[in-house]
Amino acid sequence: MSEVLKVENLHVDFNTYAGKVKAIRDVSFSLEKGETLAIVGESGSGKSVTTKTLMGLNAKNAEISEGSQLLFKGQNLLDLKESEWQKIRGNEIAMIFQDPMTSLDPTMKIGMQIAEPLMKHQKLSKEAALKRALALMEGVGIPAAAEHIDDYPHQWSGGMRQRAVIAIALAADPEILIADEPTTALDVTIQAQILKLMKDIQQQTDNAIIFITHDLGVVAGMADRVAVMYAGKIVEYGTVDEIFFNPQHPYTWGLLNSMPTTDTQSGGLQAIPGTPPDLLEPPKGDAFAARNQYALAIDRQEEPPFFKVSETHYAATWLLDERAPKVTPPIPIQNRWAHWAQLKGNEA
Amino acid sequence: MSETQARPKKLVELNDLQLSFNPGKSNEVKAIDHVSFDIYEGEVFGLVGESGSGKTTIGRTILKLYEPTGGEIKFNHEDVTNLKGKALSEFRKDAQMIFQDPQASLNGRMKVRDIIAEGLDINHLVKSKKERHDKVQELLKLVGLNEDHVTRYPHEFSGGQRQRIGIARALAVDPKFIIADEPISALDVSIQAQVVNLMKELQHRHSLTYLFIAHDLSMVKYISDRIGVMHWGKLLEIGTADAVYNHPLHPYTKSLLSAIPVPDPEVEMQRQHIEYDASIETDGQAREMIEVNPGHFVLATPQEAKQYANDQK
Numbered sequence: 001m002s003e004v005l006k007v008e009n010l011h012v013d014f015n016t017y018a019g020k021v022k023a024i025r026d027v028s029f030s031l032e033k034g035e036t037l038a039i040v041g042e043s044g045s046g047k048s049v050t051t052k053t054l055m056g057l058n059a060k061n062a063e064i065s066e067g068s069q070l071l072f073k074g075q076n077l078l079d080l081k082e083s084e085w086q087k088i089r090g091n092e093i094a095m096i097f098q099d100p101m102t103s104l105d106p107t108m109k110i111g112m113q114i115a116e117p118l119m120k121h122q123k124l125s126k127e128a129a130l131k132r133a134l135a136l137m138e139g140v141g142i143p144a145a146a147e148h149i150d151d152y153p154h155q156w157s158g159g160m161r162q163r164a165v166i167a168i169a170l171a172a173d174p175e176i177l178i179a180d181e182p183t184t185a186l187d188v189t190i191q192a193q194i195l196k197l198m199k200d201i202q203q204q205t206d207n208a209i210i211f212i213t214h215d216l217g218v219v220a221g222m223a224d225r226v227a228v229m230y231a232g233k234i235v236e237y238g239t240v241d242e243i244f245f246n247p248q249h250p251y252t253w254g255l256l257n258s259m260p261t262t263d264t265q266s267g268g269l270q271a272i273p274g275t276p277p278d279l280l281e282p283p284k285g286d287a288f289a290a291r292n293q294y295a296l297a298i299d300r301q302e303e304p305p306f307f308k309v310s311e312t313h314y315a316a317t318w319l320l321d322e323r324a325p326k327v328t329p330p331i332p333i334q335n336r337w338a339h340w341a342q343l344k345g346n347e348a
Numbered sequence: 349m350s351e352t353q354a355r356p357k358k359l360v361e362l363n364d365l366q367l368s369f370n371p372g373k374s375n376e377v378k379a380i381d382h383v384s385f386d387i388y389e390g391e392v393f394g395l396v397g398e399s400g401s402g403k404t405t406i407g408r409t410i411l412k413l414y415e416p417t418g419g420e421i422k423f424n425h426e427d428v429t430n431l432k433g434k435a436l437s438e439f440r441k442d443a444q445m446i447f448q449d450p451q452a453s454l455n456g457r458m459k460v461r462d463i464i465a466e467g468l469d470i471n472h473l474v475k476s477k478k479e480r481h482d483k484v485q486e487l488l489k490l491v492g493l494n495e496d497h498v499t500r501y502p503h504e505f506s507g508g509q510r511q512r513i514g515i516a517r518a519l520a521v522d523p524k525f526i527i528a529d530e531p532i533s534a535l536d537v538s539i540q541a542q543v544v545n546l547m548k549e550l551q552h553r554h555s556l557t558y559l560f561i562a563h564d565l566s567m568v569k570y571i572s573d574r575i576g577v578m579h580w581g582k583l584l585e586i587g588t589a590d591a592v593y594n595h596p597l598h599p600y601t602k603s604l605l606s607a608i609p610v611p612d613p614e615v616e617m618q619r620q621h622i623e624y625d626a627s628i629e630t631d632g633q634a635r636e637m638i639e640v641n642p643g644h645f646v647l648a649t650p651q652e653a654k655q656y657a658n659d660q661k
Binding site for chain 2: 221255269
């Protein structure tokens with residue numbers, strides 16, 4: 001596999017009237033060709049700011065610290081001028097937004113909206129671009145595409161509109177596709193169709209996908225690797241199996257336990273107490289400590305570094321330090337670990 | 349429904365409820381299309397369906413926020429379909445609502461104290477300022493909020509806390525029945541569990557009955573005793589949470605269940621989404637609710653019902 005993107009030591013602050021909001025606090029990850037990396041977290045965890053930074057689309061009051069690096073094809077995207085960004089945005093890195101109603105232009109025919117990036121980036125003539133747009137519409141499963149190429153967005157249902165948004169993102173055959181909650185606004189049956197479409201497209205084009213979501217069910221079905229974010233930091237990352245069956249960070253435990261599964265017994269839903277911290281004044285030490293029943297004294301003093309669990313799996317929790325006391329995770333997590341041990345046993 | 353078993357008391361009864369928007373016109377929408385079901389005292393009845401299925405409209409019609417075009421609603425064995433004036437406000441004291449978006453459903457210019465006490469004031473339930481204050485504090489404590497927050501405004505709270513305020517407001521008038529319309533879908537995952545646990549706890553403590561409306565089937569399954577599945581204004585299936593979830597009868601229910609992403613990578617590897625052919629709803633054949641298994645009903649022709657039952661074996 002080859003690496004298409006490397007994010008290193010990303011720090012993003014927002015200057016507000018109330019002060020500096022430290023939205024991204026030292027985030028690093030890499031992305032391989034053809035893989036899907038899911039970034040999970042609650043609102044305010046920094047997942048959307050991360051992707052906006054990758055698209056060069058942050059608000060004016062955003063301040064990216066020196067030393068932050070977004071390496072794409074050997075160059076640091078943060079050094080780009082706006083005119084250079086425009087060659088990459090929508091062309092080599094494209095985005096699918098959450099709400100297909102607000103991300104389409106209501107006054108422009110859909111076919112033209114798909115053709116536009118082709119005319120801009122690939123210098124196709126209008127005719128050639130519209131022809132390609134038609135092929136893209138067929139590719140994303142829009143029935144009788146030729147009849148609908150001159151439709152306006154309001155004439156379409158939410159699921160069909162999201163297909164159009166995907167067609168626009170795919171138009172220039174991007175290396176990286178960023179999908180920010182692409183199915184959150186859709187019904188589950190439509191969601192299932194869109195997710196399948198995205199998977200099929202990835203198999204054909206071998207592009208890398210960064211998938212932002214809060215839905216662990218979607219993560220389980222889509223991701224190769226998962227990064228869990230909390231309060232502007234990645235707290236755990238690993239392969240999808242490692243995160244679901246061998247989670248190490250208490251926040252990951254909390255997330256997994258707060259979703260009911262088919263066999264959750266009544267009274268068995270364990271909520272994470274409290275609310276995420278205010279990033280105007282991030283707490284000292286581990287930001288999750290205040291909500292963490294497994295917090296150690298050191299969690300309130302010093303931020304935990306990443307501890308290696310395997311070659312692909314890292315977690316930032318002091319519980320993995322060799323000096324830490326052994327804790328017993330909640331029972332559902334113990335069951336997951338037992339399943340993991342079984343999987344490992346079968347492999348050996 | 350059969351009355352063979354000794355069942356708890358019916359609190360809410362919908363009989364052949366209908367509601368059309370733009371009736372008689374070419375753009376008529378049958379938002380509620382001959383729907384009948386009962387909600388028993390003390391149970392959580394979950395209503396699921398996709399957007400446009402009519403689930404929210406049913407909730408609002410029960411509270412008389414919409415006028416039904418036909419059928420009958422009974423509450424506590426009394427017909428409430430055509431209540432007006434004083435009788436209506438009496439009924440609304442017993443039946444309260446928790447809304448989806450706590451940002452939009454709380455008045456941003458009112459202090460939390462006044463939001464929660466509004467129902468008390470309107471219904472003249474408190475006699476003195478002191479009593480009002482004490483009652484508000486008691487309610488805040490009940491929903492897990494700090495009692496000192498009475499003078500704050502809604503924007504000073506997080507989404508989860510705002511939903512707790514919405515719950516406190518609903519509980520203020522001591523209702524018997526609460527309609528919760530997507531109460532958690534605007535909240536983060538970790539906060540959803542907090543609110544659902546709070547609702548369950550309050551249900552036990554105050555012997556409440558809930559109509560829980562949601563599109564998140566796994567959460568509905570978790571909180572509900574019985575579930576009704578809606579599509580295009582019709583109720584297609586009704587049964588215990590376990591029966592509907594684990595032994596669905598109607599092809600739509602099967603399709604809906606097969607579409608839910610499960611937070612387990614191994615299950616997801618094998619999950620196949622079953623497509624639903626909605627033409628069976630529009631073929632013009634007469635269908636009624638048929639009891640296939642005890643307490644488990646499906647909207648079908650007699651022939652279809654037999655087939656659904658066979659499919660299960």
